[in-house]
Amino acid sequence: MSLIELDPDLLQDIKKYGAFDVSACFNCGTCTAICPLSDEDGEFPRSIIRLAQLGAKEELLNSKELWLCYYCGQCSTTCPREAEPGEFMAAARRYAIAQNDVTRISRVVYKSKAAYVGFLSLLTIVALWIMWPYADFSATLQPGINPTWIYFDPEFVHWGGLVAGGIFAVWMGLYFLGLFRHLMRQLRLYGPDSTGVSIFSKLKIWIVSLFRVVFTEVLYQRRYATDQDTSVPFRRRRWVLHMCMMWGFILLFASTVINWLTKPIEIMVPITYPTHILGIAGGLLLVYGATRTMIFHARRRDDNYYGHATFSDWVFLTLTNLLGISGFLLTLDIYVPTWQQWAAYFNIYIPEWQTFAGYFIIFHLLIVGLYIVLAPLNKGAHAFYRPLTLWVHEYGKGIKALTTPEEESYTDEIPILT
Ligand code: SF4
Ligand code: SF4
Structure with a gap:
């Protein structure tokens, strides 16, 4: 012992x-x-x-x-x-x-608003300092071309996207592995003995557990769903708002990846293109969920959940909202030339959007960059940590089911110390 x-x-x-x-x-x-x-x-x-x-x-x-x-x-x-x-x-x-947190940044920013604001300001300055030289705000929008390729050096957009994706994977992976190490230690100390279980069976349990967690706890969020207050209108329930934000992220991510895999990214397709519809739906869900949640945090100060938002929660929700809103501004950039042509046909004037377009792009890229750096540190990190925890827990359950008689129930709970 x-x-x-x-x-x-x-x-x-x-x-x-x-x-x-x-x-x-x-x-x-x-x-x-x-x-x-x-x-x-x-x-x-x-x-x-x-x-x-x-x-x-x-x-x-x-x-x-x-x-x-x-x-x-x-x-x-x-x-x-x-x-x-x-x-x-x-x-x-x-x-x-x-x-x-190997960087120790979260230890500082969680404890002090001033430090959090300072950190955000520093990130913003560094991001703008990197992006600004590659931007050309005097460029002219062209129908059919992604404006990011017009206002930015295409090489910078291409390599910048790859580097940002790589940084996110390594950065998030470090935290992910840290938690995984803790969970596996708990499983070793308090979980079932898997000595006699073959590698093949373990692998099968890992895979089955993963699917179970992804479908029931991530995509549907069963535990959240079963605990809904049915006296609250459906559109205002916490589970619904949470699902809106989560599905918003999933749809935006799916639309970006499918676009990247299926067509040259610099070519603009009509707004009715399936991946655009997917992205717009994701953006609407994201903005709806984040806005409503922010309003409830601001108004329901006595509520046991909404009344306890910390500064880092506010930063997370604000960035989530801005991610969706800046994405919509970017979408407007893309389609305004087409709309101007239609509007001119009906003698309706639409102002010269391109005056702002380059700035909207840089704003959107800035929010994406902040999101990537803050991803493992803010409230959104539970989107990674919670499924991982559930996965390891389900795996433990699977091993126990294989190694112990049916009547014994499984728990990998740490023994309560009295
Ligand atoms: S907030 Fe309290 S009651 Fe709700 S899930 Fe967490 S521990 Fe349970
Ligand atoms: S166990 Fe402690 S925290 Fe839980 S209800 Fe009792 S006094 Fe409150």
């Missing part, structure tokens, strides 16, 4: 990542009783609070419970000590991201 190393400052350290007071917690278990996730999958959120109170840092970082919680806020509503367990879970996730 391995000894648990305790860090007496753990709770204080986590507190720096969000406002809450779990020191008031007297371990009554009300939050666990109300949490929709507290079934055979683990004890939410009490077990994590207990680990933090005891200073069991490694066990806390290794726990899947951190990432399965989707911050519904129900535990905070029912806590008799107002210890805000839901906010504690969110702060503990930020803490875990910061611990996995």
Whole structure:
């Protein structure tokens, strides 16, 4: 049996990542009783609070419970000590991201608004400094040609896109591997013994688990969906807004990749081209989900979920919104020459759009760049971390199902320390 190393400052350290007071917690278990996730999958959120109170840092970082919680806020509503367990879970996730951060940037920006603003400003200056020399704002829009190729040096667009994609893959991969290492450690320490299981069976379980997670938890978000407040109009439910943002990203990503694979990117196709329709639908979903969520954060200050947005949450939602809006401005660039021709036919005047077009492109590229750098650090990172956690957890379940009798239920939960 391995000894648990305790860090007496753990709770204080986590507190720096969000406002809450779990020191008031007297371990009554009300939050666990109300949490929709507290079934055979683990004890939410009490077990994590207990680990933090005891200073069991490694066990806390290794726990899947951190990432399965989707911050519904129900535990905070029912806590008799107002210890805000839901906010504690969110702060503990930020803490875990910061611990996995090899650059240490998140440790600074999560704790200080001034540092976050400074970091964003620095990124903006560097991005503009890189892009500006390759831009030609006096260029003239031409129907049928992607304006990015007109206003920017085509070589820069081509290589810049590849380098940005590469940076994103390596950057995100570092964080992804950090979490994977923690999860596998938890599986080794508290999960089922897989000694007798063949490599082939393990591989099969990894693949089946991956499909199960992608279809039920990523594309449909089952746990979120089963916990909807049906008294709220459908279009305003958190699950719906969350699905809008997530599908918005998926459609935009799909449209970009399909475009890149199927046609020369510098050629413009009609607005009715399938990938454009896909991209426009993705942009609309993204802007709708992000705007509504921002409005609710601003208005519902007493709500246990919406009332707790941190500065980094606001930055994430603002960038998400700007990503969609700047994409639409870019789309306008592309089609305005055609619309001007149609408008002239009906004697309607459309102003010379190209005055702004180059600036809209640089604005869109700037937002994309900021998004790439901030991806593993901000709230959007859970889009990668949560599926990974669920995947490892499902794999553990699969191994256990293979190695133990049916009547024994599986849990890879860290034993609760009392
Ligand atoms: S966080 Fe609140 S509800 Fe949960 S165990 Fe502690 S006191 Fe009880
Ligand atoms: S915020 Fe919701 S999902 Fe997370 S621990 Fe609390 S009740 Fe459970």
